[in-house]
Amino acid sequence: MPELKFLAIGIAIGLAAIGAGFGIGKIVAQAIESTGRNPEAHGKIFTMMILGAALTEALAIYALVLSLMILFK
Amino acid sequence: MHVSISAEHLFSLFGIPVSNTMLTALVASFLLVIFSYFATRRMKKIPSGMQNFFEWGIEQLFQLVENVMDDRKLAFRFFPLIATFFFFILVSNWMGLLPGFGSIGFYEHGALVPYFRSATADLNTTLAFAMISVIIIQIAGIAALGFRHYGKKFFNFSSPINFFVGLLELISEFAKIISFSFRLFGAVLAGEILLTVITGLVPYVLPLPFMGLELFIGAVQALVFVLLTMVFLKIAMAAQEH
Numbered sequence: 001m002p003e004l005k006f007l008a009i010g011i012a013i014g015l016a017a018i019g020a021g022f023g024i025g026k027i028v029a030q031a032i033e034s035t036g037r038n039p040e041a042h043g044k045i046f047t048m049m050i051l052g053a054a055l056t057e058a059l060a061i062y063a064l065v066l067s068l069m070i071l072f073k
Numbered sequence: 074m075h076v077s078i079s080a081e082h083l084f085s086l087f088g089i090p091v092s093n094t095m096l097t098a099l100v101a102s103f104l105l106v107i108f109s110y111f112a113t114r115r116m117k118k119i120p121s122g123m124q125n126f127f128e129w130g131i132e133q134l135f136q137l138v139e140n141v142m143d144d145r146k147l148a149f150r151f152f153p154l155i156a157t158f159f160f161f162i163l164v165s166n167w168m169g170l171l172p173g174f175g176s177i178g179f180y181e182h183g184a185l186v187p188y189f190r191s192a193t194a195d196l197n198t199t200l201a202f203a204m205i206s207v208i209i210i211q212i213a214g215i216a217a218l219g220f221r222h223y224g225k226k227f228f229n230f231s232s233p234i235n236f237f238v239g240l241l242e243l244i245s246e247f248a249k250i251i252s253f254s255f256r257l258f259g260a261v262l263a264g265e266i267l268l269t270v271i272t273g274l275v276p277y278v279l280p281l282p283f284m285g286l287e288l289f290i291g292a293v294q295a296l297v298f299v300l301l302t303m304v305f306l307k308i309a310m311a312a313q314e315h
Contacts, residue, residue: 044140047300054297058252061259068262072078 009067016063023056076266080195081178081186093188094195097174101164101192134159141303151306154209158202159299165192166261166291170284175265193261193294196254203253206302207246214309223309249305253298260294 031049035042080092112127120128138155139148168174169191178187192198214223227243229235264287271280 047137047140050293051297051300051304054256054293055301058256058259061263062255064263065255065259068076068078068266072076 005070009070012063012070013060013067016060020056020060023059024053027052027056076269077184078196078262080190080197083186083188092195092197093178093186093190094192094198097168097189098165098192098198100189101161101168104168105160105164131156138299138303141300142307147310151213151303155299155303158206158302159295162193162202162257162295162298163292165198166295167288168192169194169261169265170268170287170291175269191261191265193257194265196258199254199258200250202257202298203250206253206298206305207250210249210302210305210309211246213306217310218312222312253301257294257298260290264290 027049031045034045038045080094082090083093083096084091109127112123116124134156135148135152138152139145142148142151168189171189174189174191175187177189178185180186211223214226217223225239227239227246229239268280268283268287271283
């Protein structure tokens with residue numbers, strides 16, 4: 001059944017988005033909290049936050065690339 | 074709407090297939106060379122205009138490298154590589170937002186084959202970057218620690234646990250190649266698809282904020298690539314604890 005393809009894509013990208021959303025939410029929340037505690041360290045915290053967010057976001061991007069490959073192959 | 078995951082084949086040169094991303098990679102390199110030439114053509118002690126702007130950019134990037142590497146000598150050694158990665162990826166990412174990219178081309182078998190496609194929206198380009206980065210990381214690790222000491226990270230027969238940990242380390246080195254290449258490729262390709270979809274839904278005004286988002290993401294992805302390269306370099310060169 002080729003229609004199941006679309007269901008698979010939806011599930012894959014949806015689950016990945018849930019995971020990445022939780023992860024990035026936690027990272028940014030912690031970064032904001034630490035900036036509030038120590039505003040002078042803003043630059044370093046921001047760099048680490050972007051790094052962590054990008055690492056987490058990458059997991060969602062893998063799912064996205066996979067679903068695109070399923071969709072257009 | 075048609076989206077192609079892989080780069081489109083344009084023509085063959087002496088039997089070597091040339092894709093549209095190879096063309097734009099060349100264009101991006103030429104742009105960088107030309108900009109650098111004009112920025113450094115009349116170097117002055119007190120910079121102004123273009124030289125000033127470029128010095129500012131290089132200085133900002135160098136400060137970042139120095140901060141992450143935590144060592145001025147190491148920063149000087151790896152800065153050329155890091156800066157090349159950064160500026161090439163940045164220019165490639167941003168070039169994909171120019172009008173004409175993905176829209177000017179010719180029809181072949183009923184599908185549009187664009188002349189231009191952002192160089193980083195091709196897995197081959199990003200895979201090449203990732204492999205260069207990971208191989209340099211290994212070389213730096215060996216140069217800093219010596220072949221035996223660095224190899225002990227991966228092949229350690231002192232105990233079953235250490236052997237298993239080494240195996241995992243070995244796998245994680247190969248996973249780095251995949252994560253480096255898929256992250257950059259996925260982010261750029263997703264941005265292009267997002268812009269295509271939004272332009273298809275509402276052609277006026279609405280794509281504008283998304284263009285801004287893509288500018289931001291292009292810069293962040295270039296930054297993330299070099300940041301991760303630097304962090305892995307540092308980890309590879311750090312002596313292991315026993």
